[in-house]
Amino acid sequence: MLTLALAYSTADQSTAHRISGDVASHVTFDHFIVSRANEGPVLADLLKDYDGRVIVLISEDFLTNPNSMLRGHELFGSNREVLPVFVPSVVYDELTDEREVQQTSLRNQAEVMKYVNHWQDRYIDLRRDAEELTTTGGEAFKLYLRKIRETSVQAEELLHLLKDSWSLTEAQFATDHYHQLFIFAERPLLWEEFRSFDDSAPLDLSGIPGLEMLGTAAKEEEARPQEQEKMPEPTEEQETVEEFLPSEPPQTDEDPMMEEDKIPTVDTPLTADVTTPTIATDITPDEQVNTWIERAWMMHDEGDAASGLELLNAGRDALPDRLELHYHYALLLATATEDAVAARREVEALLDKNPDHPDGLYLNGELALAAGELQVARDNWEALSDAEPFYPGLNNRLGIFLADHFPEDFLDAAAYLRRATKDQDPQVESFYRYALLLAGPIGRRKKAIKVLREGILLDPTHAFSHYELAVLLHERGNLEGARNAFRIACSLNPAFNTRANERAFLEVPAETTAVAAPNIAAATPAEEEALSALKRNLAELENMIAARDAVPEPEPAPAPPPGKGFGKTVMISGASAGIGRATARRLAADDFRLILIGRRVDRLEALADELAVAYGTETLLLELDVRDQEKVAASIASLPAAWAKIDILLNNAGKAKGVDPIHEGQIAHWEEMIDVNLKGLLYLTRAVSPAMVARRDGMIINVCSTAGKEVYPNGNVYCATKHAVDALTHAARLDLVKYGIRVGQICPAMVEETEFSLVRYDGDAERAKIYEDFQPLRSSDVAEAIHFMITQPRHVNVLDLVLQGTQQASSTVVDRSGRERFAPEEE
Numbered sequence: 001m002l003t004l005a006l007a008y009s010t011a012d013q014s015t016a017h018r019i020s021g022d023v024a025s026h027v028t029f030d031h032f033i034v035s036r037a038n039e040g041p042v043l044a045d046l047l048k049d050y051d052g053r054v055i056v057l058i059s060e061d062f063l064t065n066p067n068s069m070l071r072g073h074e075l076f077g078s079n080r081e082v083l084p085v086f087v088p089s090v091v092y093d094e095l096t097d098e099r100e101v102q103q104t105s106l107r108n109q110a111e112v113m114k115y116v117n118h119w120q121d122r123y124i125d126l127r128r129d130a131e132e133l134t135t136t137g138g139e140a141f142k143l144y145l146r147k148i149r150e151t152s153v154q155a156e157e158l159l160h161l162l163k164d165s166w167s168l169t170e171a172q173f174a175t176d177h178y179h180q181l182f183i184f185a186e187r188p189l190l191w192e193e194f195r196s197f198d199d200s201a202p203l204d205l206s207g208i209p210g211l212e213m214l215g216t217a218a219k220e221e222e223a224r225p226q227e228q229e230k231m232p233e234p235t236e237e238q239e240t241v242e243e244f245l246p247s248e249p250p251q252t253d254e255d256p257m258m259e260e261d262k263i264p265t266v267d268t269p270l271t272a273d274v275t276t277p278t279i280a281t282d283i284t285p286d287e288q289v290n291t292w293i294e295r296a297w298m299m300h301d302e303g304d305a306a307s308g309l310e311l312l313n314a315g316r317d318a319l320p321d322r323l324e325l326h327y328h329y330a331l332l333l334a335t336a337t338e339d340a341v342a343a344r345r346e347v348e349a350l351l352d353k354n355p356d357h358p359d360g361l362y363l364n365g366e367l368a369l370a371a372g373e374l375q376v377a378r379d380n381w382e383a384l385s386d387a388e389p390f391y392p393g394l395n396n397r398l399g400i401f402l403a404d405h406f407p408e409d410f411l412d413a414a415a416y417l418r419r420a421t422k423d424q425d426p427q428v429e430s431f432y433r434y435a436l437l438l439a440g441p442i443g444r445r446k447k448a449i450k451v452l453r454e455g456i457l458l459d460p461t462h463a464f465s466h467y468e469l470a471v472l473l474h475e476r477g478n479l480e481g482a483r484n485a486f487r488i489a490c491s492l493n494p495a496f497n498t499r500a501n502e503r504a505f506l507e508v509p510a511e512t513t514a515v516a517a518p519n520i521a522a523a524t525p526a527e528e529e530a531l532s533a534l535k536r537n538l539a540e541l542e543n544m545i546a547a548r549d550a551v552p553e554p555e556p557a558p559a560p561p562p563g564k565g566f567g568k569t570v571m572i573s574g575a576s577a578g579i580g581r582a583t584a585r586r587l588a589a590d591d592f593r594l595i596l597i598g599r600r601v602d603r604l605e606a607l608a609d610e611l612a613v614a615y616g617t618e619t620l621l622l623e624l625d626v627r628d629q630e631k632v633a634a635s636i637a638s639l640p641a642a643w644a645k646i647d648i649l650l651n652n653a654g655k656a657k658g659v660d661p662i663h664e665g666q667i668a669h670w671e672e673m674i675d676v677n678l679k680g681l682l683y684l685t686r687a688v689s690p691a692m693v694a695r696r697d698g699m700i701i702n703v704c705s706t707a708g709k710e711v712y713p714n715g716n717v718y719c720a721t722k723h724a725v726d727a728l729t730h731a732a733r734l735d736l737v738k739y740g741i742r743v744g745q746i747c748p749a750m751v752e753e754t755e756f757s758l759v760r761y762d763g764d765a766e767r768a769k770i771y772e773d774f775q776p777l778r779s780s781d782v783a784e785a786i787h788f789m790i791t792q793p794r795h796v797n798v799l800d801l802v803l804q805g806t807q808q809a810s811s812t813v814v815d816r817s818g819r820e821r822f823a824p825e826e827e
Contacts, residue, residue: 001026001027001028002026002027002028002182002185002187002190003027003028003029003030003052004027004028004029004030004052004053004054004055004181004185005029005030005031005032005047005050005052005053005054005055006019006020006029006030006031006032006054006055006057007031007032007033007034007043007046007047007054007055007056007057008031008032008033008034008056008057008059008062009033009034009035009036009057009059009061009062009065009068010033010034010035010036010061011059011061011089011090012057012059012061012062012087013033015057015059015087015088015170016029016031016033016057019170019173019174022174022178023178023181023194025194025197026190026193026194026197027181027194029055030050030052032046032047032050032054034046034065034067034068035067036065036066036067037067038140038143038144038147039140039143040067041067042067042070042071043067043068043070043072043075044070044071044072044074044075045071047075048074051424052081053081053082053083053184053185054075054080054081054082054083055082055083055085055181055184056075056076056082056083056084056085057085057087057170058084058085058086058087058104058106058162058167059086059087059088059089059104060089060090060091060102060104061089062104063104063115063118063159064115064118066144066147066148066151067147069119069151069154069155069158070147070150070151070154071150071154071628072154072158072161073154073157073158073161073625074628074631076158076161076162076165077157077158077161077599079601079623081184082165083166083167083168083184084162084165084167084168085167085168085169085170085173086103086104086105086106086167086168086169086170087104087169087170088101088102088103088104088170089101089102089103089104103169106159106162106163107163111163112156112159112160112163115155115159116155116156116159119148119151119152119155119668120152120666120667120668122148122152123148123149123152123667123668124667126144126145126148127145127667149671152667152668152671153668153671153672153675156668168180176195177191177194177195178191178194179191179195182194186389186390187388189356189386189387190387285319285322288319289315289319289322289324289325292311292312292315292325293312293324293325293328295308295311296308296309296311296312296328296332297328297332299311300332300335300336305332305335305336305337308332308336309329309332309333309336312325312328312329312332313329316329323350323353323354323357323360326346326349326350326353327347327350327357327359327360327363329346330343330346330347330350330360330363331343331359331363333346334363334366334367340367340370340371343363343367344364344367344368344371347360347363347364347367348364351364355383356383356387358384358387358388358391361380361381361383361384361387362380362381362384362391362394364376364380365377365378365380365381365384368380369401374405374406377401378398378401378402378405378406381394381397381398381401382398385398385416389419390419390423390424392423395416395417395419395420395423395430396416396417396420396423396426396427396429396430398413398416399413399414399415399416399417399419399420399430399433399434400413400417400429400433402416403417403433403436403437407441410437410440410441410442411442413437414434414437414438414442417430417433417434417437418434420434421434421451421454421455426458427458428455428456428458428459428462428465429462430455431451431452431454431455431458431465432452432455432462432464432465432468434451435448435449435451435452435455435465435468436448436468438451439468439472445472445475445476446476446613448468448472449469449472449473449476449609449612449613450609450612452465452468452469452472453469453608453609453612453619456469456618457619457620457621460618460640460642460643461492461642462492463488463489463492463493463496464489464493466485466486466488466489466492467485467486467489467493467496469482469485469612469616470482470483470485470486470489470505473485473612473613473616474504474505476613478613478614478615478616480615480616481612481613481614481615481616481617482505482616483505483506483616484562484591484615484616484617484618485616486501486505486506488618562591563589563590563591563592564590564591564791565587565590565591565592565593565790565791566591566592567593568592568593568647568648569592569593569594569595569643569645569646569647569648570587570592570593570594570595570646570647570648570649570650570790571594571595571597571646571648571649571650571684571688572584572594572595572596572597572650572652573597573598573626573650573651573652573653573680573684574597574598574626574652574653574654575594575596575597575598575604575607575652576596576598576599576600576603576604576607577598577600577603578751578753578779579652579703579748579751579779579782579783579786580596580598580650580652580653581603581607581779582753582778582779582780582782582783583650583652583782583783583786583787584596584607584611585607585610585611585780585783586780586783586784586786586787587783587787587790588611588614588615588617589614589615590787590791591615591617592617593617593618593619593620593643594611594617594618594619594620595619595620595621595622595639595643595646596608596619596620596621596622597622597624597626597653597684598622598623598624599623599624599625601621601623604621604623605621607619608621620639620640620643622635626653626676626679626680626681626683626684627675627676627679627680627683629679629683632680632683632684632687633683633686633687635687636684636687636688637687644691645691645695646688646691646692646698647697647698647699648698648699648700648701648790649684649685649688649689649698649699649700649701650701650703650786651680651681651684651685651700651701651702651703652703653676653680653681654676654677654680654681654703654705654721655672655673655676655677656673656715656718657669657670657672657673657718659714659715660714661713661714661716662716665716665717669717670717673717673718673721674717674721677718677721677722677724677725678721678724678725678728681702681725681728682728685700685732688700689736689741692736692739692741693736693739693741696739696740696741697740697741698741698742699741699742699743699744699790700732700736700741700742700743700744701743701744701745701746701786701789701790702725702728702729702744702745702746703745703746703748703782703786704722704725704726704729704745704746704747705722705725705747705748705749706747706748706749706802706804706810706811707719707722707723707811708722708723708724708725708726708745708747709726709747709802710810710811711811712810712811712812713812715811725745726745726747729743729744729745729799729800730799733797733799742794742797743797743799744789744797744798744799744800744801745799745800745801746782746785746786746789746801746803747800747801747802747803748777748781748782748785748802748803748804749776749777749803749804749805749808749811750770750771750776750777750805750808750814751776751777751778751779751781751782752771752776752777752778752779753778753779753780771819772819773816773817773818773819774805774807774808774814774815774816774817774818774819774822775805775806775807775819775821775822775823775824776805776807776808777803777804777805778824781803782803785801785803789801805822806822807819807822
């Protein structure tokens with residue numbers, strides 16, 4: 001049975017129940033329902049800890065419900081498996097005073113803007129009547145207003161996520177026996193079974209006594225006159241008040257358990273020498289079976305495995321169709337006794353009853369491997385993979401197994417290991433072994449470097465990953481990156497620190513030889529194991545040794561000293577583009593370790609790969625929206641131990657939205673600038689600075705702007721946020737000086753190579769072309785200045801650094817006579 005989550009608004013319960021009923025024979029749903037009640041739960045919170053795949057029904061009610069939309073980007077903008085299904089909605093037509101069914105859609109920008117405008121208008125209307133409604137609703141209204149404000153700010157991003165994601169209409173979702181549902185769940189074999197079941201002839205129920213009475217009752221019910229009074233459509237004011245006032249608790253009628261759902265009394269006597277399980281008549285079969293299994297394993301843990309086996313054996317006799325009892329009996333046999341033959345016999349009997357039993361297939365593979373039957377183990381695990389592609393731990397187990405025992409099938413092994421890196425809780429070993437195959441028989445060394453970096457992010461203490469990374473970077477000619485990776489490997493595992501490895505990685509020969517790879521030799525068993533794992537080519541090593549012996553070895557030159565940032569960690573917000581990205585590149589060149597924060601994780605990954613290849617930079621990526629205070633705090637608190645000490649915080653995330661005068665400005669634009677430019681900076685500073693205070697060491701740099709020093713027409717709220725940053729920087733300097741923490745800001749004027757103008761003009765590329773007739777600063781210029789601030793001696797604090805392009809004297813005074821005279825030399 002497949003289990004998925006089904007999320008929807010209360011107005012769509014009939015649709016959800018119809019879908020549930022259609023697939024009930026093979027699919028069960030965990031239902032997550034959100035109402036419009038002000039005190040009701042938010043969908044993002046309900047699903048926060050849910051690990052499985054989620055189907056979300058998108059309707060008019062969903063898109064206009066704050067409890068559905070608030071923080072929706074956490075659900076749809078994450079790496080979770082989520083499928084939006086757009087369902088028809090019943091919409092009230094004011095012109096005809098009737099309800100009509102319309103297909104909910106976000107296919108184009110016009111449909112997106114319909115809901116963007118809905119949320120902005122809703123917030124503006126509430127603000128206009130805030131005083132009156134606060135009197136009526138009190139704290140409840142304040143909570144509701146806050147919800148609507150936050151939703152109005154976030155709605156556009158969420159709507160675009162929904163528009164651009166893979167989604168289906170309900171008709172597409174239901175076609176061909178809900179084929180798309182099973183594709184989404186990656187259960188093709190289960191769909192074949194469901195299709196066959198769905199196509200089978202209906203059961204003949206004509207012989208059931210009393211069935212004809214149901215038909216009679218139904219006909220009598222239909223014959224009754226249907227004279228339901230038409231209820232008037234609620235006004236917007238009524239909807240608003242009803243939403244934020246407390247709702248009545250839902251009334252539910254719990255049906256008593258049907259007799260057929262209870263465990264019948266078993267009359268067959270059990271043998272006297274067997275622990276007889278008590279069969280209760282007032283609990284469900286699932287509860288009874290789980291009780292027996294828990295008791296059996298408790299007996300095992302207490303040192304009485306024999307009694308546990310007797311209990312499970314008796315349970316199998318009492319309920320022979322409950323296969324989980326057979327499985328746990330076999331598992332306990334394999335765990336607690338040395339009788340592997342008996343355990344395999346039990347598992348094979350289980351698989352005779354259900355050839356696709358996932359736990360049985362996995363256990364049978366383990367038992368076959370222990371018996372040396374490699375092909376049988378492979379057959380069982382591959383059958384399990386066909387039935388459940390993401391069975392816990394399977395892909396890692398099967399990939400390593402094939403790589404070790406069936407090396408000729410390295411492509412199959414790589415496919416399983418690649419899938420293992422996508423598991424809910426991946427293991428660093430999956431990344432490492434996958435990278436070995438990429439670097440070895442597959443021959444994709446650049447891809448191997450990327451995979452190793454991903455594994456190191458997962459577990460920075462995996463010494464073999466750092467060592468393999470050092471070898472690959474050395475082969476690509478990135479000696480500095482190889483040197484850094486080798487140093488880390490040695491710090492984690494001293495076995496790598498041999499004279500041969502030092503000569504290969506740390507010493508620069510006086511003459512360049514034709515040898516492309518390091519001369520790596522191992523002097524201890526641990527080093528031999530490392531070499532074996534790396535699968536070095538023996539012939540290449542022999543040629544290298546011969547070349548070394550033929551030419552007198554020159555006196556090694558001293559290794560270049562590490563950069564100024566070696567051993568220091570910098571956290572950069574807004575690192576996916578512009579000044580943040582340029583600063584990451586500049587600091588990577590000086591050996592800083594980098595924690596890169598951004599919402600667009602694909603860009604962060606590309607930047608991390610670039611820095612790894614160019615400089616061997618260690619990076620930690622945080623997919624994070626700085627506006628989310630709870631997530632910011634949680635992310636900083638849960639940093640891996642190797643990354644917990646942040647030496648420098650660069651508050652770079654910021655944006656400008658709109659160029660409207662104050663009386664025409666869009667509220668959503670104002671809220672977004674305040675949330676990112678000011679609150680986001682505060683949230684990060686509040687989360688990071690306490691550890692600096694405790695260490696009495698650290699540095700905070702805020703990226704301000706010349707807009708924080710002056711104002712200009714139509715820059716009202718943006719200027720206000722940057723003036724606030726200017727004030728905060730000076731105030732924080734006063735607060736933190738006694739702890740030895742340096743605080744400063746950089747205030748650039750116009751800067752190209754950023755997305756600043758494109759964001760300000762809402763993606764209008766033509767309007768954003770404001771630098772074509774003069775040479776502004778470049779993001780790399782600002783990065784160089786930030787590097788200057790960071791690398792000053794500890795007794796020097798650069799408090800305020802203002803940068804302008806030569807052709808810009810203020811925000812409004814710009815020499816637009818052309819950029820050729822001042823264009824950088826590379827142009």
